[in-house]
Amino acid sequence: MSTVAKTPHEIRAEPMFDVHKIRRDFPILHQQVHGKPLVYLDNAATTQKPLAVIEAISNYYRHDNSNIHRGVHTLSERATEAYEKVRAAAQKFLNAASSKEIIFVRGTTEAINLVAQTYGRKNVSSGDEVVITAMEHHSNIVPWQLLCEEKGARLRVAPINDRGELLLEEFEKLLGPKTKIVAIGHLSNALGTINPVREIVRMAHARNIPVLVDGAQAAPRMQVDVQELDCDFYALSGHKLYGPTGIGILYGKMELLETMPPWQGGGDMIASVTFEKTVYNRLPYKFEAGTPNIADTIGLGAAIEYLSTLGLEQIEQHEAGLLNYATQAVGAIPGVRLVGTAKEKAGVLSFVMDDIHPHDIGTILDSEGIAVRTGHHCAQPVMQRFNIPATARASLGLYNTRQEIDALVAGIYKVQEVMG
Amino acid sequence: MSELRELYQEVILEHSKKPRNYRVLETANHKAEGFNPLCGDHFTVYLDVKDGAISDIGFQGSGCAISKASASMMTQTLKGKTTGEAEGIFSKFHDLVTGQAAGSGEDLGKLAVFAGVSEFPLRVKCATLAWHALRAALYGEEQAISTE
Incomplete structure (x- = not known):
């Protein structure tokens, strides 16, 4: 990655990345799914569109x-x-x-x-x-x-x-x-x-x-x-x-x-x-x-x-912080295994759960308003390489928050509860 | 939440964890594979058909709780049935999980627990995968059948 030199007037004094303000640019995010606030974590499949678009x-x-x-x-x-x-x-x-x-x-x-x-x-x-x-x-x-x-x-x-x-x-x-x-x-x-x-x-x-x-x-x-x-x-x-x-x-x-x-x-x-x-x-x-x-x-x-306008470097930093937070939080749940743990990584948290198929994970998380992708992610050879049929994948976007990662973690515990 | 409990009933979870007739049938004279490329679910259904009746049935493979429980309960239900009866049961089961059944599947016996699937249209393919493989096996389609 390159870093683009910034002239002094481009360096901003205000909070660098106000995610809650940014979320207001995305009308679709402000809705309930199954009675719960939508937590959209399927950004690697497609991202939501700001009002400007x-x-x-x-x-x-x-x-x-x-x-x-x-x-x-x-x-x-x-x-x-x-x-x-x-x-x-x-x-x-x-x-x-x-x-x-x-x-x-x-x-x-x-x-x-x-x-x-x-x-x-x-x-x-x-x-x-x-x-x-x-x-x-x-x-x-x-x-x-x-x-x-x-x-x-x-x-x-x-x-x-x-x-x-x-x-x-x-x-x-x-x-x-x-x-x-x-x-x-x-x-x-x-x-x-x-x-x-x-x-x-x-x-x-x-x-x-x-x-x-x-x-x-x-x-x-x-x-x-x-x-x-x-x-x-x-x-x-x-x-x-x-x-x-x-x-x-x-x-x-x-x-x-x-x-x-x-x-x-x-x-x-x-x-x-x-x-x-x-x-x-x-x-x-x-x-x-x-x-x-x-x-x-x-x-x-x-x-x-x-x-x-937001700045790709700011987005990168924001997502890196979130991924780090999510990796720690999801990785710490007993019975959950992360798939893809490269040192150089961004945006994607793929995981599998003991004795629970990703498809069931996806349905139960959806009932909590959480959108993740489940399946082979159009990368069947990757699944074969790790000897798994599929994974559940939470993928981050610039508008995701730590609270949403907390919701994902609670959702995963819910999956374990429902599936006994 | 009630819809979710309706989907993941105890009977379904129990069958998904301890599937019945989960074995390769050595005596099988019909078999077929069912594959859902969207989620990777993959089952093989084995049948021993004698005089127009399913004298033995087994399955193996991997999939989600819904698809596995459905396969397991399908094998329990169909053992001893004629192929014509099996066809009729599948037709009723299909109506049940797609929400087209008149009642709540009372005449389907234990299979009625799958009524909750109709609230989850994306999971209909899971519930019917093994059944599609069964039909392929009965009608001698050699190629793996696919939900897509």
Whole structure:
């Protein structure tokens, strides 16, 4: 992670992170579920949206809705400007070198598929290898399996230890002349592990292998600087970033994006079309075929602005304090075992309970108003690695409080009581 | 809370902890797997069918309390029943857990304890997983059946 130098006027004197004030920005949080105050601890699945995001989308449809990059009329101009402003905001958010390196996609899954189907199909051949890790989400496994199947290439999987940490030496051993791309998660959704991306990139680049980073869970939890990480691709989802569903970002280094063939064909991605020949549009439009998800892009822009105002470092600190508190409190309950205990960890507390299936944990916690995810978290190989069918997962967001962790702890005792 | 107690009744918890007929059936002439990819529940149901009747039945696998208790009580209920009767019981059971039954399942005997599932729509798949596997076994579907 990078630390961004702050000029003196940016250093604030007021309380750094007033979570109770922040909670007022999220209308959905103020409701009762089964007669209890909602405790939303499923932020790794999706985050709630601040009013700023909800209103940005609503205002766009009320006042500015129009197609972009086309008409000369006023609404189209406004819509285009609002849409492209988000690209500039995203560039700043990720510290990309150019806004042309920001491609709007549906989400992390689409971003990874785009890279697999363009960069991958062009550069991976029979006998080549793609390297991932044992803690990946299905969305960073299956696109590569599809590619490997098509090309007769091989998917190699770097192992993890019992704490859920990547074995870096084993990872490095997998890199060789046949490796055509490395794809790794920045922060594991099932275990909370933060991978040493900078180190991984250094190892891969020493062998001229590009690296894609699945940043779905990291982007809402820490300051991401793609130039500092030096990764070649970075994928993220708007809805995990307190923005809307159906919009995400693929960052790619310009020199790589330039050499990649287009993915989907259609309007907006072309410069000129005749039946004999089509000239593709320049970056980033080459990868944005068809009318994009304009409203949700604008919603994402509002989310980025919201997070930037709060400050990613403050959010990171707040969540680190909460995770530490939750780890101690939940870890101390007899009959509860934490899954994923990496030294470098954020946002995610996966656990199992003696003789109680996670599904039952989820139902009973829900009856207490507590929303957690139960199941394999789209990471079945992780469950296999730990030899468990599923876990219960509490995942933190910037609006969670210690009182909510206390409610979770009380809820877990309730689970034990009900299940006898 | 009362809904929760209704769901996790003593009988259900007891069966989930000590499932009956929890064994691989050596004499099985029908078997099928049931799998819920959303939660990872996974059961195999074994049947010994003679002259159109279930002369023996067993199951193994892993799952939540609801799915395991349902599988256990299913095996108890169906032993000795004809396949036609089993079909009828499943149909009534399905109506019960999905809240479509006219009564509160009195005619289902012990299985009536699953009436509480109807208040938890997300748990219907848990309660019916083993039953779907049973049907797959009876009708010779070799592939693991999936709730999704």
